[in-house]
Amino acid sequence: MKTIIQTVKGTREFYPPEMAIRSWLYSVIRKVSESFGYQEYDGPFLEKIDLYAAKSGEELVKEQAFVFPDRGGELIALRPELTPSLARMVAQRQGELAFPLRWWSFGPFWRYERPQKGRTREFFQWNIDLIGTSSPECDAELVTICAAFFQAVGLTTEQVGIQVNNRRLMDSALANLGIPTDLRPAVFKFIDRRDKMRPVDWDAFGLELGLSPNQMEGLKALLEDTELWKQSDELVRFFEAMDAMGLSAYAHFDASIIRGLEYYTGTVFEARELSQEGRAILGGGHYDNLVADVGGDPLPGVGFAMGDVMIQIVLEQYGLIPPYQSATAPVLVTIFDETRQILPIRLASAFRSAGLGVILYPEPAKLPKQFKYADRIGVRFVVIVGPDEELAGQVTIKDLMLREQATIPQGEAAGWIKGRLAQAHSL
RNA sequence: GUGGCUGUAGCUCAAUGGCAGAGCGCUUGACUGUGGAUCAAGAUGUUGUGGGUUCGACCCCCAUCAGCCACCCCA
Numbered sequence: 191m192k193t194i195i196q197t198v199k200g201t202r203e204f205y206p207p208e209m210a211i212r213s214w215l216y217s218v219i220r221k222v223s224e225s226f227g228y229q230e231y232d233g234p235f236l237e238k239i240d241l242y243a244a245k246s247g248e249e250l251v252k253e254q255a256f257v258f259p260d261r262g263g264e265l266i267a268l269r270p271e272l273t274p275s276l277a278r279m280v281a282q283r284q285g286e287l288a289f290p291l292r293w294w295s296f297g298p299f300w301r302y303e304r305p306q307k308g309r310t311r312e313f314f315q316w317n318i319d320l321i322g323t324s325s326p327e328c329d330a331e332l333v334t335i336c337a338a339f340f341q342a343v344g345l346t347t348e349q350v351g352i353q354v355n356n357r358r359l360m361d362s363a364l365a366n367l368g369i370p371t372d373l374r375p376a377v378f379k380f381i382d383r384r385d386k387m388r389p390v391d392w393d394a395f396g397l398e399l400g401l402s403p404n405q406m407e408g409l410k411a412l413l414e415d416t417e418l419w420k421q422s423d424e425l426v427r428f429f430e431a432m433d434a435m436g437l438s439a440y441a442h443f444d445a446s447i448i449r450g451l452e453y454y455t456g457t458v459f460e461a462r463e464l465s466q467e468g469r470a471i472l473g474g475g476h477y478d479n480l481v482a483d484v485g486g487d488p489l490p491g492v493g494f495a496m497g498d499v500m501i502q503i504v505l506e507q508y509g510l511i512p513p514y515q516s517a518t519a520p521v522l523v524t525i526f527d528e529t530r531q532i533l534p535i536r537l538a539s540a541f542r543s544a545g546l547g548v549i550l551y552p553e554p555a556k557l558p559k560q561f562k563y564a565d566r567i568g569v570r571f572v573v574i575v576g577p578d579e580e581l582a583g584q585v586t587i588k589d590l591m592l593r594e595q596a597t598i599p600q601g602e603a604a605g606w607i608k609g610r611l612a613q614a615h616s617l
Numbered sequence: 618g619u620g621g622c623u624g625u626a627g628c629u630c631a632a633u634g635g636c637a638g639a640g641c642g643c644u645u646g647a648c649u650g651u652g653g654a655u656c657a658a659g660a661u662g663u664u665g666u667g668g669g670u671u672c673g674a675c676c677c678c679c680a681u682c683a684g685c686c687a688c689c690c691c692a
Contacts, residue, residue, distance in 0.1 A: 196665090197683090199682085253618080253690085254690075254691085271692040304690095306687075307685075307687090453692090473691085473692090495692075556650095557652095561651050561652040562653085563652090565653060572651075590653090593652090595651080
């Protein structure tokens with residue numbers, strides 16, 4: 191290896207074992223999403239930068255998106271998130287879609303950030319949204335989907351939890367403390383920062399913001415109050431629905447969960463891994479006007495997004511990633527020597543016609559070499575046609591797993607293998 | 618964007634400023650028509666890259682790239 195061009199910073203390569211994990215994740219996500227009746231969709235990977243500038247604020251676009259001019263000079267972004275594309279897609283066909291919409295997607299996104307643990311510049315994200323209605327029961331459905339996913343991959347309620355709060359509840363709670371409307375967004379940010387700062391610094395920061403000592407005390411009491419949700423009709427209905435949906439053990443009220451995004455208006459939630467520092471696995475919430483910024487009539491909805499990087503770290507931590515199966519086919523047909531290359535090809539084709547996956551060794555080689563290869567790639571059956579078999583119209587099949595072999599008529603070989611495979615399945 | 622740690626064989630890692638190594642893996646053979654085990658032999662490096670200091674640099678210095686970690690940020 192002399193001058194291998196490096197991969198782009200923050201990207202990952204998916205060799206077959208990694209690709210298998212990604213595909214498995216995708217399949218679980220699909221299964222869970224579809225079990226709630228959600229439809230798969232996707233937007234473009236390239237978008238005009240204006241799409242994000244309109245909604246997400248300039249910081250996101252200028253500092254965290256991959257942006258480049260196309261040949262016409264127009265600024266194009268590799269999509270850093272899906273929500274604006276979703277909003278446009280919904281707005282464009284607002285008149286013909288059947289609401290409520292239940293849509294999900296799993297695809298690549300790019301953010302120009304410094305890579306670190308759980309964060310890459312190129313990643314995959316599961317987005318799922320319920321659009322067009324505004325009930326707390328819908329919020330509960332999304333949180334339940336999140337819980338159903340955790341259950342499907344084997345994460346327990348001891349390992350992960352979903353913290354739930356409501357912005358309207360917090361807003362009125364702050365009002366009760368006498369915190370003026372214009373200060374509340376800053377206080378939301380302030381609450382969000384609490385677990386990242388030392389208590390002393392946090393207190394100082396609060397006073398600096400303009401909160402009185404009394405308000406600080408009230409705020410702390412608020413954040414500790416595990417019964418606060420009972421003051422919110424929305425959350426009362428939410429938790430009632432959660433209980434009925436059967437997976438409420440994953441969800442907990444937590445007044446300190448705010449979420450940074452400004453477009454969330456009601457219930458917000460965040461899933462975390464519960465041991466250690468508790469990494470955030472996914473986040474989501476309720477919004478009131480998804481499509482307003484792209485020119486549609488306001489539509490409410492609820493949704494969340496989960497990145498593939500952090501969930502994989504958590505799954506790996508708990509040993510929940512399925513073992514890699516390297517075998518791509520159960521059968522390998524060997525080539526005995528130069529004069530016997532055609533019959534193996536015929537046999538391989540016959541096996542495939544019978545529904546078996548077959549790998550044909552590419553050239554004549556010593557049998558030990560071909561067997562070693564079969565072993566390395568995880569093939570179970572090795573088929574040999576040498577001079578003896580050829581004369582007798584037979585094949586020799588070795589079952590590498592059971593370490594036994596048989597020499598049988600060529601016409602019976604496929605059936606013999608399929609019989610053994612079926613046995614394995616019934617074990 | 619800020620700061621810290623790291624970069625040596627395919628992999629995991631050693632090597633006081635003085636001949637660049639081990640384990641695993643790999644290749645070949647022991648095994649003339651049969652994989653994993655064992656044994657033996659063998660191959661593999663511009664020490665991330667570019668400069669500098671030095672008689673001499675994997676080692677010290679500077680820059681750069683990448684990875685990891687913490688900030689920042691989190692759509």
